[in-house]
Amino acid sequence: MPLPLLDSKLPDVGTSIFSVMTQLAQECGAINLAQGFPDYDPPLPLREALARHILTDGHQQYAPMPGLPRLREAISQKTARVYGVPAPDPATEITITSGATEALYAVLAAVVRPHDEVLILEPAYDLYGPAVRLQGGVPVYVSLAPPTFQPDWNRVAAALTPRTRLVLLNTPHNPTGAVLTPADWATLADLLRPTRALLLSDEVYEHMVFDGAPHASALQHPELRERAFVLSSFGKTYHATGWKVGYCVAPAALSAELRRVHQFVTFSVSTPTQHALADVLPDTSLYDSLPAFYQQKRDLFRELLTGTGFELLPVAGGYFQVVGYRALAPQEDDVSFARRLTREAGVAVVPLSAFYHNGHDHQLVRFCFAKQEATLRAAAARLRQL
Template identity: 45%
Template structure:
């Protein structure tokens, strides 16, 4: 069906098409390639967690949850922050359960950004940041970071702040950069946001997937940052259930109150039985401690498996991704080379260039290793044949 000619339709996001994730997954399906492009596990969710969901459903926990989220689940989250970071978070007034991390990001931006406000982001950036800022009339100020280190020049950041700057968005650990910010990075950010009275959106969905004994530097660990930050987290990343779309946001009481005004209008409440199940499942905090070891084993399996390949691999500091540099193989653009891998070798990776507003060709592709061992071994075998 076509739109009738008498309907005037003006797109609010005229420059936004299908995400690179959707494109690469569709191509993987078309060519029956191993999909290491989109970031989702292909191994099953813990049967114990599934049983807890079923139990909650049979116990009739099937009606609306409270708008901010199930109280017990918010208490579990507060316990985590006390255990991991020795930070006190009020489950009643500072934690809101959301329909995934992306909804939390969307609602945070909707809460803060007015027409004409400027928002600083770091590229390569998760692809929902820019469209959401623009949807609410904001202007994106993108600071490009260069592979493989993706180091932030904090003097450059300070120079980008104007009287219109309202927010800084950070992603730590970084997707797709696979980097982890240091304490010094967060201290530098704190100086800037305090001096200019800015808000921070800290996307920390991979906080528990950090390697080689690094420590996650949450925005909640820094007093001035905490007072001005929305911290976003994801149960999908934590529990290997990305399709459940469950996350949460932690923010000071005053910011949370404004966040919930919008949250209740566009979501209101989030899946009730799954909230009950996750609250019961996370009664054992050991799961948080096991996740990095579990994922590091997969990371190292890929690194070791491709050690003799033509790719140059940057070991991931965090997230469940690796970056593969193919300069020794081809001078094709990232998209063209990714297509070659799909069509000729049966493996789907994702180019980094689309994560920049102005496509930046660095001959680098992202690989998701949150997969079964047999999936990874088959992909390693295929990638080793690329020359």
């Protein structure tokens, strides 16, 4: 008997561009500045703590579904300290997830129903739109204009409808490095006040804001906090993207809905890893030092790209540099240019069109500068040969 045909829920979605470019980099022996991961280790105290909990402390079984209480308590204290806000209740308002990616998906699965609209500012992380569609929701896209990629709040206001279930924002922004300000949050609060729309604020690069500016979190706006899921990533903060541990801060009622889904997606997150994170989280120096650490990498990489022909767009936060290449290849689309750069120059990048639902091409590509200095210098030396 022939197998029944399977109608795909995402027939237009292929393999992630990050996986594609990483594989191409491996095939070509290229330096991978495409995928957003560091090429240096997590802090030694964190690695030592993980080894201790694996080897000697016997923490090998399931953690509680919402996360270890001691880790949630540490997150509560950190949140209050960093943002100057009332500490979230660790029992009811903080949930540990398998990376921020799982948190994103679980939030969307928890709150988006068929035909609900989700407002997405793009370019956007490529999970957002497909995850909305998998819930039967309708992504509504509002474009951010280069070179600054700051929100046009009039366009956001025009996109809101009675069917808007959720507004999904990301700051610092991947892929562009743009950041939201307290004034932006205040404007959004004004727009959402007469609506029942919720807010999903993806803040995984929260400790990477540059030039002396603090990160402005949705948690700091009391009105928005009441309707917001705010996501963070230990993988980004501690250079441990492969550990896949993140968390969501949300009011108790919203957290309860998130947990209804989380328990059936991963149930719980690696127990020894949570213990290790709880051990080091009180050491504030490990994240207080990150803005200067990454600003140095940003500034070095921008200096190294001087004279290469790339147009450097501003980077206020995160660990990505967007560049224009029109002076080098005025007629070439960004996917072709990214592939050629990988094959011929030996440096892998991501085309910015991959962050648009319709593949819009501004002739821009994204580099990741979360790399060792030697890696950045080697990549720049190759790029100067273009």
